[in-house]
Amino acid sequence: MGSLVLDYTHAMSDVVGPRHGITPAELDALGADSKAALAAVQARRTKDLRWLDLPYQSAVHEQVLDFAARSAGRFENVVVCGIGGSALGTIALQQALNSPYHNLGARGSLPRLFVLDNIDPDLIGEFLDQFDPSTCLFNVISKSGTTAETTAQFLIFQRALVERLGREQHVEHLCITTDESKGVMREIVRREGYESFIVPEGVGGRFSVLCPVGLVPLALAGLDIKGVLKGAADMDERCRTEDFRANPAQVYAALQWLMQAKKHKPMSVTFSYSQRLALLADWYAQLLAESIGKRTNRRGADVFAGPTPIRALGVTDQHSQMQLYTEGPQDKWFTLLSVDKSDHVVPIPAAYADLEAVSYLGHRSLNELFAAERDGARVALTAAQRPSVTVHFPKVDPHAVGQYLQLMEIAVALCGEHYDVDAFDQPGVEAGKLAAYALMGRAGFEARKAQIESSAPRSSCTV
Numbered sequence: 001m002g003s004l005v006l007d008y009t010h011a012m013s014d015v016v017g018p019r020h021g022i023t024p025a026e027l028d029a030l031g032a033d034s035k036a037a038l039a040a041v042q043a044r045r046t047k048d049l050r051w052l053d054l055p056y057q058s059a060v061h062e063q064v065l066d067f068a069a070r071s072a073g074r075f076e077n078v079v080v081c082g083i084g085g086s087a088l089g090t091i092a093l094q095q096a097l098n099s100p101y102h103n104l105g106a107r108g109s110l111p112r113l114f115v116l117d118n119i120d121p122d123l124i125g126e127f128l129d130q131f132d133p134s135t136c137l138f139n140v141i142s143k144s145g146t147t148a149e150t151t152a153q154f155l156i157f158q159r160a161l162v163e164r165l166g167r168e169q170h171v172e173h174l175c176i177t178t179d180e181s182k183g184v185m186r187e188i189v190r191r192e193g194y195e196s197f198i199v200p201e202g203v204g205g206r207f208s209v210l211c212p213v214g215l216v217p218l219a220l221a222g223l224d225i226k227g228v229l230k231g232a233a234d235m236d237e238r239c240r241t242e243d244f245r246a247n248p249a250q251v252y253a254a255l256q257w258l259m260q261a262k263k264h265k266p267m268s269v270t271f272s273y274s275q276r277l278a279l280l281a282d283w284y285a286q287l288l289a290e291s292i293g294k295r296t297n298r299r300g301a302d303v304f305a306g307p308t309p310i311r312a313l314g315v316t317d318q319h320s321q322m323q324l325y326t327e328g329p330q331d332k333w334f335t336l337l338s339v340d341k342s343d344h345v346v347p348i349p350a351a352y353a354d355l356e357a358v359s360y361l362g363h364r365s366l367n368e369l370f371a372a373e374r375d376g377a378r379v380a381l382t383a384a385q386r387p388s389v390t391v392h393f394p395k396v397d398p399h400a401v402g403q404y405l406q407l408m409e410i411a412v413a414l415c416g417e418h419y420d421v422d423a424f425d426q427p428g429v430e431a432g433k434l435a436a437y438a439l440m441g442r443a444g445f446e447a448r449k450a451q452i453e454s455s456a457p458r459s460s461c462t463v
């Protein structure tokens with residue numbers, strides 16, 4: 001089991017120049033603030049930041065594994081109904097740790113895993129057309145237990161199950177993950193007797209992948225959740241050190257803040273040179289955006305803070321975004337995700353010896369070509385004075401992915417200290433939820449509905 005390595009050589013001024021790169025003095029000057037940030041975050045570990053301790057909740061882990069064992073072989077499909085932090089971690093880990101063809105090919109007794117993190121009628125309607133609900137276990141996940149999208153999905157699939165299986169039998173096909181006491185989903189669990197799991201206090205949606213929110217569907221799909229949790233615990237230990245340069249979360253958070261505050265780079269690109277890690281960039285995008293994107297600082301003054309996360313996939317986006325990244329505005333910094341050892345080695349056959357533009361590939365491997373493209377991209381970014389760091393994964397396995405999750409969660413918490421914003425609330429998300437309640441005619445939101453409808457002058461062109 002290897003450790004993740006954060007290489008920030010190519011973010012430094014001696015490599016990309018002092019205008020765009022961080023000088024050692026700038027980084028070291030943040031040492032005292034970083035130490036204070038670390039102390040502030042760690043002091044809340046047993047209070048309101050309980051997500052830090054999720055890798056150590058062995059009783060919960062056993063409860064999840066017991067449920068997965070009891071469910072084994074009973075369902076062809078596990079279907080997550082949830083959105084945002086209740087879905088993105090599972091989507092990312094399914095992509096990282098399962099075969100890309102898991103839902104298509106031979107799976108033994110393991111179920112397919114679908115995460116329906118949208119309510120587009122064509123997504124849900126097509127699912128109902130394609131799948132017999134009696135072959136499915138629906139895991140409805142909502143921390144608040146009030147999110148309209150998830151509640152609507154629950155109602156639709158519950159009705160489909162009852163129609164297919166009857167009132168009594170349908171209960172076996174639903175499992176709810178929600179707050180221990182708050183929210184209407186908990187009340188529904190009480191009434192219906194569904195299997196349920198708890199989203200603990202002090203665990204916000206985007207920090208919840210290592211609690212039953214992510215663990216239940218991943219365990220049901222047969223993935224190694226203990227390996228993920230071990231990786232997270234190992235990273236958690238690494239990120240406790242006050243030795244600034246030895247603490248990858250401190251360094252990453254400091255770089256993120258310096259890149260925006262001192263080098264005027266509001267865009268943070270996660271560039272995954274791994275198809276399997278690609279959706280970790282989506283998970284991180286939510287973590288960074290919702291945590292740091294805030295109108296006010298912690299004293300209530302308007303600051304309109306926050307980096308804009310961008311997701312890119314190598315090599316695919318070399319043929320799409322790279323032109324912008326190397327020659328466009330100097331407003332981005334890059335985090336490359338790189339894998340040292342792939343599970344597969346794919347040789348490239350030799351042919352057309354007389355055609356040099358083809359023959360140079362022969363007797364090499366896709367692994368060599370992929371690595372050359374990744375390193376070539378970093379060389380091109382560096383030559384164009386675009387700062388980057390590389391997170392090296394020894395391989396894509398549960399332990400490495402668990403390390404990444406815990407690293408980024410701690411780094412973003414530390415960013416909250418540097419940016420002086422509350423990294424754990426999401427008033428902008430709540431505002432959208434409340435507006436949707438009003439527009440759906442929910443009782444108690446009449447005044448808001450009238451206000452929205454009266455303040456919406458329309459401009460449009462007919463084409």
Ligand code: PA5
Pocket residue numbers: 083084085086141142143144145146147150204205206207290426429
């Ligand atoms: O991170 C968050 O808090 C949000 O993205 C939530 O996860 C999302 O809005 C869904 O909320 P809930 O789990 O309460 O249904």
